[in-house]
Amino acid sequence: MKNSQRCPKCDCIHIIHYIENDVIPIGFFSKAWVTKYICSECGYIESWIASKEELANLTNYYGVGRPVTRLSELLNDQE
Numbered sequence: 001m002k003n004s005q006r007c008p009k010c011d012c013i014h015i016i017h018y019i020e021n022d023v024i025p026i027g028f029f030s031k032a033w034v035t036k037y038i039c040s041e042c043g044y045i046e047s048w049i050a051s052k053e054e055l056a057n058l059t060n061y062y063g064v065g066r067p068v069t070r071l072s073e074l075l076n077d078q079e
């Protein structure tokens with residue numbers, strides 16, 4: 001939806017671009033902001049990290065190929 005401006009579920013072209021106070025923490029001192037694209041017809045939501053720098057920081061911090069949650073991050077910090 002971000003690139004096509006069209007809902008992949010119902011083909012609607014009326015997309016809401018919503019930037020909210022939603023972040024993914026990167027350690028204790030950094031974060032990545034989440035941008036959402038919402039279909040005004042069916043309600044389907046896509047979420048993106050808009051900043052390439054924040055995306056690189058996320059990748060460096062969490063790595064790829066394994067699931068991570070805020071809880072697993074907190075447990076890792078205690079080791």
Ligand SMILES: [Zn+2]
Pocket residue numbers: 007008009010011012039040041042043044
């Ligand atoms: Zn839709």
